[in-house]
Ligand SMILES: *[C@@H]1O[C@H](CO)[C@@H](O)[C@H](O)[C@H]1NC(C)=O
């Protein structure tokens with residue numbers, strides 16, 4: 506049995522994910538009817554996506570989905586050229602993201618023609634821990650350093666539009682999520698970057714204090730970079746979910762060919 510699970514795990518991870526799909530409806534997927542009146546459908550699909558997000562942060566090994574809370578990301582590279590308020594060349598490694606387990610879905614609709622998703626969600630808290638290397642400028646401050654860091658954001662409101670192409674194989678329809686567009690705002694941010702300026706302690710302390718005191722413009726200036734980062738992470742998660750869970754389990758009245 507153990508061997509079998511091990512093999513299955515290898516198969517799921519090595520075969521193109523579109524073929525490792527679930528052919529039975531999982532208990533955490535609630536079916537909605539897209540042809541119902543819009544407000545009834547939106548109510549149903551909001552509840553359905555909430556059900557999904559109550560479950561998937563624990564990880565769904567059958568579809569190759571890792572645990573999402575905490576989410577572990579080996580490396581994030583961030584590069585933003587000059588011009589704006591931010592010029593950074595940074596990498597974050599051994600990243601651990603806490604908080605996706607408390608995702609609250611406020612709204613979800615599906616376009617009845619294109620099948621694109623529109624989702625509003627909120628997270629009470631998102632905390633990122635990792636090891637950073639940074640060279641750049643945020644607001645007017647030149648920054649340089651490498652060491653451990655954390656970012657702790659609260660009350661995130663996130664709007665996501667997911668571009669979808671409906672596809673059919675093996676007798677099921679699938680949502681092929683090709684791109685996600687994220688807009689977000691945060692209600693507060695605390696952060697700490699250790700060993701800034703190669704450990705010149707007074708400069709490190711005053712810079713961290715300045716960044717925390719000015720968290721709002723700091724967060725605004727980082728918004729484009731963070732949106733892109735969230736988009737990349739969400740695309741990966743949504744593709745694992747929707748490449749492997751047929752659209753027919755979510756939408757019970759699809760009558761496409
Ligand atoms: C759906 O409708 C029910 C009954 O009106 C309501 O209690 C519930 O909060 C609604 N859910 C959402 C997600 O809007």
Ligand SMILES: *[C@@H]1O[C@H](CO)[C@@H](O)[C@H](O)[C@H]1NC(C)=O
Nearest residue numbers: 584585593594595596638640
């Ligand atoms: C960013 O930093 C990395 C690692 O230090 C370096 O290899 C790369 O050339 C830098 N890129 C730019 C555009 O400065």
Ligand SMILES: *[C@@H]1O[C@H](CO)[C@@H](O)[C@H](O)[C@H]1NC(C)=O
Nearest residue numbers: 522523670672681682683748
């Ligand atoms: C999704 O669509 C894109 C663009 O047409 C295609 O390149 C990709 O292979 C599709 N993915 C799956 C899992 O079918």
